[in-house]
Amino acid sequence: MRTYCPTCAAQIEHRVPSGDDRPRDICSACGEIFYDNPRNVVGTIVERNGAILMCRRAIDPRRGFWTLPAGFLELGESGFSGAARETREEANAEVDQGELFAMIDITHIGQIHIFYRATLVSDYWAPGPESEISCFIDEQDIAWSQLAFPSIHRTLTHYFNDRRRGYFEPHIETLERDSWQTLGLDRDPTPNRHARC
Amino acid sequence: MRTYCPTCAAQIEHRVPSGDDRPRDICSACGEIFYDNPRNVVGTIVERNGAILMCRRAIDPRRGFWTLPAGFLELGESGFSGAARETREEANAEVDQGELFAMIDITHIGQIHIFYRATLVSDYWAPGPESEISCFIDEQDIAWSQLAFPSIHRTLTHYFNDRRRGYFEPHIETLERDSWQTLGLDRDPTPNRHARC
Numbered sequence: 001m002r003t004y005c006p007t008c009a010a011q012i013e014h015r016v017p018s019g020d021d022r023p024r025d026i027c028s029a030c031g032e033i034f035y036d037n038p039r040n041v042v043g044t045i046v047e048r049n050g051a052i053l054m055c056r057r058a059i060d061p062r063r064g065f066w067t068l069p070a071g072f073l074e075l076g077e078s079g080f081s082g083a084a085r086e087t088r089e090e091a092n093a094e095v096d097q098g099e100l101f102a103m104i105d106i107t108h109i110g111q112i113h114i115f116y117r118a119t120l121v122s123d124y125w126a127p128g129p130e131s132e133i134s135c136f137i138d139e140q141d142i143a144w145s146q147l148a149f150p151s152i153h154r155t156l157t158h159y160f161n162d163r164r165r166g167y168f169e170p171h172i173e174t175l176e177r178d179s180w181q182t183l184g185l186d187r188d189p190t191p192n193r194h195a196r197c
Numbered sequence: 198m199r200t201y202c203p204t205c206a207a208q209i210e211h212r213v214p215s216g217d218d219r220p221r222d223i224c225s226a227c228g229e230i231f232y233d234n235p236r237n238v239v240g241t242i243v244e245r246n247g248a249i250l251m252c253r254r255a256i257d258p259r260r261g262f263w264t265l266p267a268g269f270l271e272l273g274e275s276g277f278s279g280a281a282r283e284t285r286e287e288a289n290a291e292v293d294q295g296e297l298f299a300m301i302d303i304t305h306i307g308q309i310h311i312f313y314r315a316t317l318v319s320d321y322w323a324p325g326p327e328s329e330i331s332c333f334i335d336e337q338d339i340a341w342s343q344l345a346f347p348s349i350h351r352t353l354t355h356y357f358n359d360r361r362r363g364y365f366e367p368h369i370e371t372l373e374r375d376s377w378q379t380l381g382l383d384r385d386p387t388p389n390r391h392a393r394c
Binding site for chain 2: 038099100105
C-alpha cells in the first residue's frame with residue numbers, strides 16, 4: 001500500500017479508476033495509476049545419481065528449513081534463466097536444459113512458484129550466502145515435514161511420482177493457505193535431520 | 198523508476214543494497230527497498246467447431262489488431278482464473294477446464310505471457326468494452342500479419358501444429374525484441390481483414 005505518489009510525492013488515493021473494476025493506488029495530484037501484480041518465484045530440480053539438490057535456508061523466512069534452489073524472478077530474465085541464477089546463488093551449481101515441471105499458483109500471497117527440471121553442468125556445488133547447507137538428498141532421506149514451503153513439498157511429490165511412473169510432465173495447481181497444515185510442515189526446524197547430507 | 202518513497206515521501210536512491218547484486222529503488226530516509234519484477238499476462242485459446250475465439254482490440258496498444266483474450270494477472274487470482282476473467286471481459290465468454298499451453302518469456306519488456314487451452318461453457322460470446330469485435334476464426338482465415346503481438350502469433354502457431362499432429366503439450370520459449378520483424382507483424386491495422394467474422 002502506497003501513501004505517497006512515487007512520481008510527484010502527493011497523497012495516494014485508493015479507489016477504482018474509471019473503466020476499471022477494482023481499487024488501485026492513484027495519485028491525487030498527477031493521476032498516475034499504480035498496479036500491483038503477482039510475482040514469480042523460480043527454481044530448479046536438479047538430480048545427480050538419483051538424489052536431488054536441496055538447500056537448508058540460512059535466512060528468514062523459514063530459516064533452517066529445506067528448500068529447492070529458488071527465488072524471485074528479476075526483470076530481464078526468462079523464467080529458466082532466473083531459476084538457473086538462483087541455483088548458482090544458493091548452491092553454487094551451474095545448470096542448463098531447463099524443462100518446465102511445476103507451476104503453482106499461491107493466490108493468498110500473490111505468488112506463482114515455477115520449477116524447472118535442470119541438468120547439472122559441472123560436478124560442483126556448495127552453499128551460497130543464503131544457504132547453511134547445500135547437498136544432494138535421496139528421496140528416502142527427505143524429511144518432508146522440514147521442508148520450507150508447501151510448494152517445495154508438492155513439487156518434490158510430483159517429481160518422485162513422475163520418476164516412478166517413468167515420465168515427467170508439467171504440473172499446474174493452486175495452493176491455499178491451509179496447505180501448510182494439510183501437508184504437515186513443522187513450525188520449528190530440527191537441525192539434526194538430513195544428517196547424511 | 199520512483200522519485201519519492203511511497204511510504205514516507207523522501208527522495209529515492211537507485212543503488213545496490215548490501216547483500217544484493219543489482220540496483221534497487223531505496224528510500225534515502227526510511228531505507229525501504231522497492232522491488233520491480235516481471236508481470237504475467239494470462240489468456241485463453243478457446244476452440245468451437247474448429248475455429249478460435251479472437252478479439253479485435255478497441256484500445257491501445259495495437260488498437261485494431263487481433264488478439265487472443267488476455268490481460269494482466271491480478272493479485273488473488275490463479276493463472277487460469279485470471280485468463281478466464283479476461284475471456285469474460287474481452288469476449289463475454291465463459292470458459293473452464295484450463296490446460297497450460299504456452300508460457301512465453303518476453304524479457305525485454307519484463308513480461309511472461311501464459312496461455313491456457315480452455316473449454317467454452319455456454320454458447321455465447323460478444324465483444325467487451327476493450328474489443329471492437331470478438332468472434333471465432335478458422336485457421337485459414339487468420340490474417341497472421343494483423344495479429345496484435347508476437348506471443349499471439351507464436352501461441353497460435355504452436356496450437357495449430359499440435360492440433361495437426363494430434364496432441365497438445367505446453368510450449369515454453371523466449372521472445373526477443375526482433376520477433377516483431379521476424380514474424381512479420383504489420384505496423385498498421387487493415388480493418389477489412391477477417392471479413393468472415
